[in-house]
Amino acid sequence: MANTAIDVSDVTFRYPGVDDPILENADLRIERGEFIAILGGNGSGKTTLCKTFNGLVPNFFEGDFDGRVRVAGQNTRDASVADLSRDVGYVFQEFENQLVTPTVYDEMTFGPVNYGQDDYRERALNTLSQLDIETVDGRFIWELSGGQQHLVALGAALTMDPDILVVDEPAAQLDPVRAHKTYERLQTLNENGITIVTIEHHTEFIAEYCDTVALVADGTVKWKRPTHEGLNRIEELREHRIQPPQVTQVARKIEKGGSLPTTYADAINRYRSFEHETGQIDDHEIAREQSRDEPIISFRHVDHGYTTLRDGDVQVLEDFSLDLFPDERIALVGANGAGKSTLLRLITGIEKPNAGRITINETDTEDVLPEKLAADITYVDQNPEDMFIQDSVRGDISYYLRERDAADVEERVDEVIEFLDLEQLQDRDGRLLSVGEQRRASLGIGLATDPSIVLFDEPTGSLDLASRREVEQTINRAENRVETVIIATHDLELVAEWATRVIVLNDGAVETDGTLRDVFPNLDLLERCNLRAPQVVRLSDDLDISPPAMTVSELADRLSRRSPELKGVN
Amino acid sequence: MSYQEEFRNALSIESLKQDLLRTAYDNEGTIFNRLDPRVLLTWYAAFLVIPWLFYDMRILGGLLTFVSVLAVVSRVSKYLIALLAFGVITNVLLYAFVTVLMGGSFVQSAMALVPYTTKLTIISVTSIAVFSGMSPKNISRAFMSIGIPRQFTFAISYGYRMLPVLIEEYHETVNVYRLRSRAPESPGRFKWRYYVYLIRLSIRAFYPMIFDVAKRSRVTVEALETRGFSHSLENDKSRELQLGDLRVGQFDVLFMGGSLIVIVGIILPFV
Numbered sequence: 001m002a003n004t005a006i007d008v009s010d011v012t013f014r015y016p017g018v019d020d021p022i023l024e025n026a027d028l029r030i031e032r033g034e035f036i037a038i039l040g041g042n043g044s045g046k047t048t049l050c051k052t053f054n055g056l057v058p059n060f061f062e063g064d065f066d067g068r069v070r071v072a073g074q075n076t077r078d079a080s081v082a083d084l085s086r087d088v089g090y091v092f093q094e095f096e097n098q099l100v101t102p103t104v105y106d107e108m109t110f111g112p113v114n115y116g117q118d119d120y121r122e123r124a125l126n127t128l129s130q131l132d133i134e135t136v137d138g139r140f141i142w143e144l145s146g147g148q149q150h151l152v153a154l155g156a157a158l159t160m161d162p163d164i165l166v167v168d169e170p171a172a173q174l175d176p177v178r179a180h181k182t183y184e185r186l187q188t189l190n191e192n193g194i195t196i197v198t199i200e201h202h203t204e205f206i207a208e209y210c211d212t213v214a215l216v217a218d219g220t221v222k223w224k225r226p227t228h229e230g231l232n233r234i235e236e237l238r239e240h241r242i243q244p245p246q247v248t249q250v251a252r253k254i255e256k257g258g259s260l261p262t263t264y265a266d267a268i269n270r271y272r273s274f275e276h277e278t279g280q281i282d283d284h285e286i287a288r289e290q291s292r293d294e295p296i297i298s299f300r301h302v303d304h305g306y307t308t309l310r311d312g313d314v315q316v317l318e319d320f321s322l323d324l325f326p327d328e329r330i331a332l333v334g335a336n337g338a339g340k341s342t343l344l345r346l347i348t349g350i351e352k353p354n355a356g357r358i359t360i361n362e363t364d365t366e367d368v369l370p371e372k373l374a375a376d377i378t379y380v381d382q383n384p385e386d387m388f389i390q391d392s393v394r395g396d397i398s399y400y401l402r403e404r405d406a407a408d409v410e411e412r413v414d415e416v417i418e419f420l421d422l423e424q425l426q427d428r429d430g431r432l433l434s435v436g437e438q439r440r441a442s443l444g445i446g447l448a449t450d451p452s453i454v455l456f457d458e459p460t461g462s463l464d465l466a467s468r469r470e471v472e473q474t475i476n477r478a479e480n481r482v483e484t485v486i487i488a489t490h491d492l493e494l495v496a497e498w499a500t501r502v503i504v505l506n507d508g509a510v511e512t513d514g515t516l517r518d519v520f521p522n523l524d525l526l527e528r529c530n531l532r533a534p535q536v537v538r539l540s541d542d543l544d545i546s547p548p549a550m551t552v553s554e555l556a557d558r559l560s561r562r563s564p565e566l567k568g569v570n
Numbered sequence: 571m572s573y574q575e576e577f578r579n580a581l582s583i584e585s586l587k588q589d590l591l592r593t594a595y596d597n598e599g600t601i602f603n604r605l606d607p608r609v610l611l612t613w614y615a616a617f618l619v620i621p622w623l624f625y626d627m628r629i630l631g632g633l634l635t636f637v638s639v640l641a642v643v644s645r646v647s648k649y650l651i652a653l654l655a656f657g658v659i660t661n662v663l664l665y666a667f668v669t670v671l672m673g674g675s676f677v678q679s680a681m682a683l684v685p686y687t688t689k690l691t692i693i694s695v696t697s698i699a700v701f702s703g704m705s706p707k708n709i710s711r712a713f714m715s716i717g718i719p720r721q722f723t724f725a726i727s728y729g730y731r732m733l734p735v736l737i738e739e740y741h742e743t744v745n746v747y748r749l750r751s752r753a754p755e756s757p758g759r760f761k762w763r764y765y766v767y768l769i770r771l772s773i774r775a776f777y778p779m780i781f782d783v784a785k786r787s788r789v790t791v792e793a794l795e796t797r798g799f800s801h802s803l804e805n806d807k808s809r810e811l812q813l814g815d816l817r818v819g820q821f822d823v824l825f826m827g828g829s830l831i832v833i834v835g836i837i838l839p840f841v
Contacts, residue, residue, distance in 0.1 A: 054796055116810075138598075
């Protein structure tokens with residue numbers, strides 16, 4: 001048992017006041033030095049499972065607990081959370097709420113000081129330099145970006161010198177390049193001997209970085225396998241709302257059976273020998289014929305920024321000009337902090353430009369109140385829960401109409417609810433729904449106003465496959481009712497399936513602006529903007545497939561068409 | 571300036587936010603933050619008492635000047651000062667006015683109230699200066715060193731951590747309300763309708779914010795557990811480490827000595 005870091009056996013757990021157990025007969029063994037991913041859909045019980053590792057379940061959440069968890073040879077029932085936490089570091093998914101002190105340095109020393117460790121200063125400084133964030137040690141937590149806050153939360157866990165580190169969805173809010181950096185960092189820690197457990201549903205990260213993967217569904221651990229083997233079980237993953245890596249999906253379509261590639265490197269090796277064939281450009285990536293006469297939204301020489309405590313005024317946009325036309329599907333893409341959200345907020349009129357003009361349907365946003373603009377524009381927030389201000393979804397949807405004393409409120413609300421399949425949710429409090437449901441409901445709030453423009457800020461963040469589909473469908477439905485949809489995102493897979501126009505923002509300036517076909521093949525440019533094209537696009541590039549495929553089925557089509565020995569497979 | 575523009579400038583939440591944040595957080599290098607928190611607490615305690623010992627307006631005026639200078643040096647928010655001044659002046663006027671209604675003299679009653687009000691003002695200014703000039707860490711340590719339980723001192727520093735987040739959150743909620751509400755068609759004389767509308771929204775926005783805070787704190791409480799907070803409560807070593815590097819230095823002595831000289835200088839000529 002000396003090599004077992006965590007041993008969960010036959011654990012059943014029920015939160016107090018809930019009928020169904022969240023964990024049911026879960027078994028899992030994690031060896032020392034492993035880098036394991038806990039995979040599962042939203043609500044599968046994966047987070048609860050990981051909270052048994054440091055004793056939060058059952059010592060903190062006092063529900064019905066059966067079974068046994070041993071961590072480093074200790075039964076978690078007999079130890080306190082505080083004691084177990086010396087061995088098990090935990091970074092929460094809502095990491096910003098786990099930071100409890102005002103400054104970075106205080107946060108780093110908080111744990112060691114609580115445990116009375118004399119060398120708390122060295123521990124803090126070492127960790128800061130290990131994570132390359134020495135320069136922020138005196139900063140206030142609230143001044144930091146989300147990515148930096150995540151590093152601080154990670155660092156605070158590391159100052160305790162844990163043997164085991166649990167990280168819940170480390171990449172959820174990061175742009176692709178930063179997300180990979182985070183995983184590389186975890187890999188380095190793992191090489192230094194720390195057992196790493198990540199909760200993740202992005203299988204691409206799992207394929208690249210993890211040794212093993214455990215599938216959690218319906219409160220139990222279905223299996224634990226080496227990553228390659230686990231990710232090959234495509235049907236099973238899909239059944240549990242998990243999206244396999246794109247390269248694996250492509251392989252699944254064109255190969256009969258056998259072992260499918262899961263990492264990008266595997267896929268290249270496998271398909272390098274295949275022959276070339278020029279494909280056809282089809283459907284949505286061709287820019288729609290536009291009557292390019294009048295833009296619906298127009299930015300003219302806009303300057304905009306905000307004031308910070310330390311650095312004075314920070315300019316986000318400088319001399320920024322852009323025209324957006326009706327009937328476009330516009331994707332605003334860019335890294336964290338590139339200015340995407342600022343742009344959307346300027347369109348809503350909630351923020352006004354410091355200089356320059358923004359016009360919506362020829363109305364200058366300076367001349368009207370945001371309340372007025374809201375009749376035409378709906379903004380779906382990055383954190384959908386911020387949009388719920390009433391105690392039922394129905395109340396939220398009707399709020400706007402009631403405010404404006406609209407006639408037939410109930411009918412219109414009913415219509416929106418039916419349109420978005422919200423019947424089940426209409427009487428529930430929006431803030432207590434799952435994230436996927438919240439996004440759907442928040443769109444309902446927007447559509448009730450009969451807008452002509454809908455703005456989505458990061459609509460697919462931290463969603464599993466099924467919830468993503470739900471959001472994508474919602475976006476497609478919305479399109480039938482409104483003129484223009486704008487999505488700000490760094491999820492380029494979503495963009496590849498949907499957009500007709502892609503605007504890449506970098507440091508508050510338009511780096512490039514064009515159709516999907518113009519922008520996505522330019523891999524260097526995307527990389528420079530901290531973005532990464534979907535695997536199929538990169539694979540097309542490496543295999544010299546031109547024009548590159550944008551979606552899984554497109555690439556599968558091309559590959560199967562051009563390789564003689566695979567003919568007829570499809 | 572258009573109707574909209576005027577509103578924005580008059581009610582710029584942004585500038586209010588910046589000013590409050592600067593008061594609360596920009597205290598690096600202020601005099602009060604360089605002092606040992608225990609020394610400062612003693613100094614503060616003295617200043618809670620000294621004003622009550624004198625009635626001479628010249629002495630009280632001198633003391634008020636002294637603490638005001640300190641307040642300016644420790645970069646106190648102009649909004650807070652304005653609020654305080656407004657409170658003090660209206661208070662005196664109100665009492666005087668009531669006295670008039672009762673048949674007394676306006677000037678006389680106002681004059682009678684001045685010494686008492688000045689004392690309160692001295693204490694208020696001192697409090698604002700001390701607590702906004704100290705870093706949250708020092709405030710917590712100061713209280714901890716006089717034996718106040720860790721739960722309370724932690725709450726202070728946690729408050730500092732969360733304050734900007736709450737302000738941000740609140741601002742966000744007000745914006746959500748604005749995007750969904752209807753502003754009055756015509757603002758009315760002095761735009762009163764518009765202000766009533768904004769005040770109504772601002773009050774409504776509190777409930778969703780509180781709900782959200784409750785949600786956040788669930789994670790925070792769990793996190794505190796995993797970071798050994800409850801462990802530290804019974805751990806003497808931990809307490810020792812938190813207070814260990816407190817030292818009374820030359821600067822503390824100079825400050826106390828200097829204050830004493832100034833105060834004596836203010837009082838002596840008039841007694």
